[in-house]
Every structure is written in structure tokens, then in C-alpha cells.
Amino acid sequence: MTLADRVDIVHFAEAGPVEPQADVDIAFVEGSITTPDEQERIQAVRANSRYLVTIGACATAGGVQALRNNADAPAWIASVYASPQFIDTLATSTPVSEHVRVDYELWGCPINSRQVLALLRAMLFGVAPAIERDSVCLECKRRGNVCVLVAQQQPCMGPVTQTGCGALCPRFGRDCYACYGPAENPNPDSLSRRFAGLGLMPEDIARRFLHINNHAPAFAMAGHKVKAGKP
Ligand code: SF4
Ligand code: SF4
Known part of the structure; x- marks a missing residue:
């Protein structure tokens, strides 16, 4: 109001x-x-x-x-x-x-x-809006959340996802599915390899990236690369 x-x-x-x-x-x-x-x-x-x-x-x-x-x-x-x-x-x-x-x-x-x-x-x-492009991981650290990727081997997208939600999902013990889109300078290839190490199949890894923000260039590139068998 x-x-x-x-x-x-x-x-x-x-x-x-x-x-x-x-x-x-x-x-x-x-x-x-x-x-x-x-x-x-x-x-x-x-x-x-x-x-x-x-x-x-x-x-x-x-x-x-x-x-x-x-x-x-x-x-x-x-x-x-x-x-x-x-x-x-x-x-x-x-x-x-x-x-x-x-x-x-x-x-x-x-x-x-x-x-x-x-x-x-x-x-x-009349000022330029501040752009928040940190990763969800940084927000987790600020809040002292237990990392669900490290502690529970959940395929968390937080390392490549921009914050803005206050690390909502990890706060409640579940992995981030990247609804806020790519963070600044993400490294999706590295995260793909981490997911493969957790036992995810290539199509499951690709689906993590080609989800709600599937047209964001960083996610699209990573998802299609994994799909094509080039993790
Ligand atoms: S729970 Fe996810 S977002 Fe939080 S620190 Fe771990 S990997 Fe990053
Ligand atoms: S899925 Fe969305 S709300 Fe949940 S932690 Fe990731 S960015 Fe935040």
C-alpha cells in the first residue's frame, strides 16, 4: 500500500x-x-x-x-x-x-x-539497481547452513545458482534446483563432474541444467554438453 x-x-x-x-x-x-x-x-x-x-x-x-x-x-x-x-x-x-x-x-x-x-x-x-549475482553457496556460508551436497550427497545446484532466495532450500535440508538462474562466473562443467561422481547418469545431470532456466546460456551450454556425452 x-x-x-x-x-x-x-x-x-x-x-x-x-x-x-x-x-x-x-x-x-x-x-x-x-x-x-x-x-x-x-x-x-x-x-x-x-x-x-x-x-x-x-x-x-x-x-x-x-x-x-x-x-x-x-x-x-x-x-x-x-x-x-x-x-x-x-x-x-x-x-x-x-x-x-x-x-x-x-x-x-x-x-x-x-x-x-x-x-x-x-x-x-534515480540510481542503478544493485545486481546480486553471488552463488547460493555464499548465502549458505553466511547463514551457517549445513551443506547438503557435502554432508548428504544431494545434487545441489547452489554452486552455480545466483542467490536472492536466502538459500531457502538448503536451509530446509534439500538441494537447490537452480530456480534463480546462473550465478556470476559459474563453473557448470565442474559441478557436472561432481554430480557424475555422486552416481548421476548423464541424462539426470543434463536435466538439472535444462530445467526452469533452460534458456540461460550457461545452463543451456552445460546441459547440452552433458547430453552430447561431453562432461
Ligand atoms: S547446500 Fe548447496 S548451496 Fe549450500 S553450500 Fe552446499 S552446495 Fe552450496
Ligand atoms: S531452488 Fe530456488 S529457492 Fe531453492 S535454494 Fe535454489 S535458488 Fe533458492
């Missing part, structure tokens, strides 16, 4: 205001580009916005929809929909940045309100 006093919320259908063609200072966009309509709409959003911010794994790195890029999408569609001929999609689902210029990316599945507020606060003060 405090935020609503500081900014004008122009278009946010779930909250009430609907004005899709409005010129705005900041546009928050969620979801990947999957249909011809979305492809057209994102161009209009870009043209009408001073800053465009993607929120979440789908808009930023493909997300769940982009899983089909590595599968037989027509077969999936045929098995799910009674009348697949009415499904109008592009050949692939891709992040917003593959279609228009993106000014800032908020990673995560889902993102949290702390990220949104930090970004908006910086923008309202």
Missing part, C-alpha cells in the same frame, strides 16, 4: 487497472514469448515503456514453457489437447530478451517482493 502512494499503477489486470496501450515509465513483464500474439504484444510494450523489466524464470530464461524446446512439442500438444489444430504457437518458447531489449532482469521462480521493492526503490531514487 505504501508503494501505491509512490507510483501510479497504470496496467495491472489482476489488481484492477487495465490500460494495455498506455505509455509507462516501467513495464514489468512475466511469461515467455510462446505465441504470435505475444510476439506482437511485446514489441508494443517495449515501444510504450521507458524501462522494461522481466520478472521470473519464464520471462527471463524460458521457464516451464521452454521445456518443450528440448522435446517433441507436437507430440505433447497432441497428447494434451483434444483438438490440437486450434493451438497456435511459435516453434519455440523464448525469453523476452530474444525479442526486445530488456533493461533489467529479476530472476527466480517465483521472484520475491524484496527483489521488486529493491529495484523500484533504486529507480525512484
